[in-house]
Amino acid sequence: MSYKSFLPTWLYNDKQIFNFELDKYSKNFWHPLIFVGEIKAGEIIEKKFLKQSLFISCSKNNSITVFKNRCPHRGSELCLPKTKGNPSKSIFCPYHGWTFDSFGELKNLPLKDDFQVNMVLSDYFLEKVNSLVNGPLIWINFSDQPISIDDQIELVELKCKNEWNINYGIFSEFSNTLNCNWKIAHDNTLDDYHVAVAHKNTLHKEQGPIKNYKYLFSKFCNVLVTPINSRENLYTFGLLPWTHIIVWPGKGILLISYPPQRIDQCSLEIKLASSSLCEKDLEAWKNDILNFLDEDKVIVESVQKSYREKFKLGPPNRLEQRIIHWQEVYKEFLHSSGIYF
Ligand code: FES
Numbered sequence: 001m002s003y004k005s006f007l008p009t010w011l012y013n014d015k016q017i018f019n020f021e022l023d024k025y026s027k028n029f030w031h032p033l034i035f036v037g038e039i040k041a042g043e044i045i046e047k048k049f050l051k052q053s054l055f056i057s058c059s060k061n062n063s064i065t066v067f068k069n070r071c072p073h074r075g076s077e078l079c080l081p082k083t084k085g086n087p088s089k090s091i092f093c094p095y096h097g098w099t100f101d102s103f104g105e106l107k108n109l110p111l112k113d114d115f116q117v118n119m120v121l122s123d124y125f126l127e128k129v130n131s132l133v134n135g136p137l138i139w140i141n142f143s144d145q146p147i148s149i150d151d152q153i154e155l156v157e158l159k160c161k162n163e164w165n166i167n168y169g170i171f172s173e174f175s176n177t178l179n180c181n182w183k184i185a186h187d188n189t190l191d192d193y194h195v196a197v198a199h200k201n202t203l204h205k206e207q208g209p210i211k212n213y214k215y216l217f218s219k220f221c222n223v224l225v226t227p228i229n230s231r232e233n234l235y236t237f238g239l240l241p242w243t244h245i246i247v248w249p250g251k252g253i254l255l256i257s258y259p260p261q262r263i264d265q266c267s268l269e270i271k272l273a274s275s276s277l278c279e280k281d282l283e284a285w286k287n288d289i290l291n292f293l294d295e296d297k298v299i300v301e302s303v304q305k306s307y308r309e310k311f312k313l314g315p316p317n318r319l320e321q322r323i324i325h326w327q328e329v330y331k332e333f334l335h336s337s338g339i340y341f
């Protein structure tokens with residue numbers, strides 16, 4: 001019988017493929033950066049994405065701009081307003097002292113008349129990163145032609161309209177390093193076959209009996225729906241390239257992502273947002289999540305050891321269909337870039 005098989009293991013272990021994933025594949029998609037509620041009007045905050053430092057600026061009328069933290073003079077990292085070494089209200093470059101406003105425009109520079117060209121301030125500004133607000137999140141992208149955010153998160157908007165449009169007010173986060181290729185961690189979070197075995201006393205108790213698991217798929221997004229009582233469902237969305245959004249009734253939203261660090265290493269980044277829990281309950285919820293993520297860490301790192309050698313994987317189970325779904329989209333991107341296997 002013919003069936004769609006898992007990606008071959010060499011794709012998890014190949015330098016060229018890894019570079020393709022970072023430089024091309026992942027750039028097609030939008031990446032959630034922070035929750036809207038994490039930044040206030042008039043504030044500028046720093047956030048790292050794939051080791052790159054970014055500034056998120058929220059204007060007085062709440063419009064969001066994201067800049068690269070890179071001075072256009074000679075590339076130094078910049079200091080945010082009102083931080084150590086920069087008591088001013090401007091963004092300040094600690095190398096030669098250029099200053100920028102919250103829109104990223106150059107406002108001042110020392111020895112302006114001593115350049116070999118006539119310095120026109122408006123010719124120099126901080127480089128913007130494509131950004132938008134969708135639902136409770138600020139998203140970024142690094143391509144001239146990204147797929148549309150509506151296509152990317154189609155099922156989230158369809159199934160969780162109400163939860164998606166809540167203004168979340170309290171947050172908690174955690175990050176760790178996983179010693180595995182990012183795709184192993186991503187596959188594992190889309191793997192609903194392992195929950196009753198590997199998370200018998202943790203996540204499985206929340207998600208309930210396997211016989212009730214239901215699936216929906218769109219082109220770029222999939223979701224596992226698990227009824228947690230007679231009225232409410234837990235929605236576990238798998239997004240490309242490496243993000244998961246879990247909408248948890250009565251608690252809030254959990255965001256999990258696995259940005260790559262090296263070919264055999266990725267970050268585990270989680271962020272929780274709630275509009276109903278108090279801080280203590282949010283921390284308790286986070287600890288429950290960290291318990292099952294600890295169980296996953298052991299699994300993914302053991303799989304990584306095996307994937308170092310090429311070997312033929314077994315067939316997928318029905319409860320592994322979300323893995324097959326994202327891998328088919330990934331294969332299509334590889335094929336359209338001339339990489340066949
Ligand atoms: S590198 Fe920033 S002012 Fe020179």
Ligand SMILES: [Fe+2]
Nearest residue numbers: 188194199296
């Ligand atoms: Fe798991």
